[in-house]
Amino acid sequence: MSDQTEPTAEHLEREGDIAADYLEGLLDIADIDGDLELDVRQGRAYVSVESDDASLRALSDPDTVQALQELTRIAVQRETGEFSRMILDIGGSRETRRRELETLVEAAAEKLDAGATQASLPPMSSYERKLVHDIAAERDLLSESYGEGPSRHTVLRRA
Known part of the structure; x- marks a missing residue:
């Protein structure tokens, strides 16, 4: 394949x-x-x-x-x-991690609400970044991944 x-x-x-x-x-x-x-x-x-x-x-x-x-x-x-x-x-580790990522996205949203133009999250796996993109979309946030390899991370912005 x-x-x-x-x-x-x-x-x-x-x-x-x-x-x-x-x-x-x-x-x-x-x-x-x-x-x-x-x-x-x-x-x-x-x-x-x-x-x-x-x-x-x-x-x-x-x-x-x-x-x-x-x-x-x-x-x-x-x-x-x-x-x-x-x-x-x-x-249940995946659901636990999803809740942790939701907390990270919420903290980033609070920074954006306080006037930041963007909020960077720590590097994470592609699966975790996909979850972050999904969580961000649910909260009407724009998300984009930057970096290469183990330093690849997600940056959030207001839509």
């Missing part, structure tokens, strides 16, 4: 299956219980790990989830030969 071809639902489901197998292996090695759910959302495979196990809660730290997501993407790429944009959620 080329970079310009949208992945099919079948392809994304296969990515999810490969990711789930990889994650099950990691959880087994760490002796952590977890239930995996697979889904396809917004053109991406989405894998969610849920459990009441306290050890799983320790894995739900955003930096840890990001690292595990990258490892899982590499495992999927090794199997398929293609770049994966799958999303990993551990113990």
Whole structure:
């Protein structure tokens, strides 16, 4: 599949299956219980790990989830030969991060209300920047990403 071809639902489901197998292996090695759910959302495979196990809660730290997501993407790429944009959620970490990003956007909106012409947010992943763009649009703010690589960040302005 080329970079310009949208992945099919079948392809994304296969990515999810490969990711789930990889994650099950990691959880087994760490002796952590977890239930995996697979889904396809917004053109991406989405894998969610849920459990009441306290050890799983320790894995739900955003930096840890990001690292595990990258490892899982590499495992999927090794199997398929293609770049994966799958999303990993551990113990509701994605919803927690969305709430944190909403707080950042609200703080930026307050700066704009106080007279600032723009408000820059810290660097974040492409997935998080997409969430920021969505949150900003919900609040009638203009958003644009600037920078390269790990320093890429979002700048907000009033519409």
